[in-house]
Amino acid sequence: MTNESISARGDLRLTRITKSYGDFTAVDDLTLTIPKGSFFALLGPSGCGKTTTLRMVAGLEEPTVGSIHLGDTDITTTRPYQRPINTVFQNYALFPHLTIFENIAFGLRRRGIKDVKEQVDKVLSLVELPHLAERKPTQLSGGQQQRIALARAIVNRPALLLLDEPLGALDLKLRRQMQIELKWIQREVGLTFVHVTHDQEEAMTMADTIAVMNEGKIEQMGSPADLYDNPETAFVANFLGQSNLIKGKIDGNDGDNLVVDLYGQKISMPKKRSHAIDNSLYAGIRPEKFRISRLATPVKGNVLTGGRIEDVSYIGVSTQYVVAMPWGQELMVFEQNDDGVAPFDKGDEVNISWEPTFTFGLRGDEDIEAGTEVNPEEIEAE
C-alpha cells in the first residue's frame, strides 16, 4: 500500500469531495482534475475552501465525503508521508533547529536516498543559494527562506508540488520576481504545481489553468485569458479584474449574435458568450474595452449614449474615467494615454462604444456585487 501510493504518478483527480466542520461546509461537492505537468492555481478569497482542498490533497485533512486519486491510485486516506506530494507552506515552516542543508536533506534522508549531498547541492544551486547551506533558517531573509522551502520540497521530485500562498509574506517587488522564478523552476523541473492564492494577479501571471473558488465550490475553471475575457459568473467577473455589468433583456437574434436591450438602447453580442438562462441578462464589459467619444464623433460597434464624465483620474499608463449613465449607473472606463493628455474633462457629455465581441453575458439573477466586497488587505492581515 505504502509503496504503491508513494510511487503513484499521473493526473490528480478529486471526485465529489466534501469537507465539513460541524455545520460549516468548507468544501462542497468538488470535482476537479489537475493534469500532470501543469501549473494549476486555486484562486479565491479567504474562507473559500482553497486551503482546505490543498490540505486534503497533502493528507493533512481527510475529506468527509469523496475520493482523491493520483493516477490510478486512491490516496484519499493515506498518511501525508505515504504520498508523493510535497508542500511549500505559507510561513515556509523550515525546521529552526536544523541547518539549511539538513532542512533540504530531510525528505531524502527519510526515504533512505543515497546521494543526499549531491542532490541537496544541486537544488541549492537551482535556487541560487548554495552559500547558505550551513546557516540556520532564522539567519535568512524572507525571500531566501521562501526559496529554501521550495528547494526542500522539489528536491524530492514529488508527483505533485503544493504551494500554499507561497509569496504572501513577501513584499511586492520580491513577489513579482519570485512569480517569474517559480514559473521558470516549474518548467525546469517539469513537476505538477498546484498553487493556492487569493491574489488574482499572481494566479494569472503563473498558472496555465486557474480554478476560481467561492464558498467551497468552483465558480469557473480555464486559462487566465478565458477567465478574464469570458467570465461565466458575476463573482469571476468581479474577482478577476473589474467589470461593468449592465442589466438588460434579450430582444431577439441576429445570426450568431444576440440583440440585447440595455435601458432602451440596443446592443449586440455573440450568442456563445452569453451564459444567461432566460431572456434577462447582465451585459458585461471590461473597463479597458470601452471607448469614450464626443457626441458628434461617429463610432463603430455598440454605442451607449447619454453619458457624462463624473470623475477623471490620471494614473500614467492610462486615465480612468467614471461615466454616469442616464439610468443612474456609473461605468468605469480605462483609456490608454496614447496621445499623452487626458482629452476629456469632468462634466463632458459623451458616448461610450465598444466592439460587440468583447461583451460577455451573465445570468439576469446574479448578484452583481459578488466578488467585489473582497478586500485584499483583509486577507493579507490573516
Place this chain on the structure above:
Amino acid sequence: MNQKIKDASIPTIPLNARFSRWFGRNLLRIYMVIGFTYLFIPVAYTFAFSFNDSGKSNLIWKGFTLSNWQNPCGAPEVCNALGNSIKIGLLATIFSTILGTMIAFAIGRYKFKGRSSSNLLIFLPMATPEIVLGASLLSLFLVFSINPGFWPTVIAHVVFCISFVVVTVKARIASLDPRLEQAAMDLYANELETFRRVTLPLVAPGIAGAALLAFSLSFDDFIITNFNSGTLITFPKFVYVSAARGIPAQANVIASAMFFLALAIVIAAQLVKRKKTR
C-alpha cells in the same frame, strides 16, 4: 578634545538641577543595585561563613580558614545527608520529567474529554500548602502500611514536581508551530520520526528547564520530606536539625558549592543559546 572652553555667555545649569537630572537618568540603575544587594546579602553571608574557623557553632566570625572547603565531609553526617538529597533529587527529577512531559503533550496537543479539568487539576499540588500535602501523603502511605523512608520521599517529591514540569513543558509546546510537524510528515517522516526529529528537539529546551527546576525543588524541600522520610536524613533536614546546636561550616560550603554550580549551569546555557542564535 576633553578640554572645555569656559565661556561666560553660556548659561550654566545649577547644581541641584544637574543632580536631579543625573538621578532621573540613573534611577533604574540605583534601584537595581539596591534590589540585587538585598537578594545577594544572604548568599554572600553564607559564602563568607564557609571560610569561618568556627569550631562548633558557625554564628560568630572567628578567623579565616580553608579547612572547611578542603574537608567538606568533616562534619558528621553532612555528606551522607547530601548524598541522600542528590539521590532523591535525581530520581524525582527523572520520574517527574518523564511523566510531566507526557502529561504536557497530552494536554497541550490533544483534545479529549476532561482536558480542561485535568489542566486545572494539575495546578492543585502547586497551590496546596506543602504542610498539608506532606501530612496527607504520610497518612496515605501509612494507610497502605508503607513506612516513611527513601522511596516514599521520592514518590512525594514526584507528586509536587510534576506540576512544575507540566507547566514549563506545556508553555514550550504551546509556542511550537504545528506546521513544523505537518511539514515533517509532508517530507516522508512518519509519526515516530516526526516526534524524534522535529517535536522533541524543539521542545527539549523546555524539558531541560523543567528538569532543572524539578531537581532544585526536590533538593531543598524540607516540609514534605520531613513528613515522609522517617529516619532518613536529607541535606535540608540535616541543616534544620543541626540549627539547634549550631550549623557546621561544612553546610555553608555545600550550600555555596550548590549556588556556584547552579550559576555555572545558567551561564553555560546562556552561552550555548547565544552560540546557536548567532
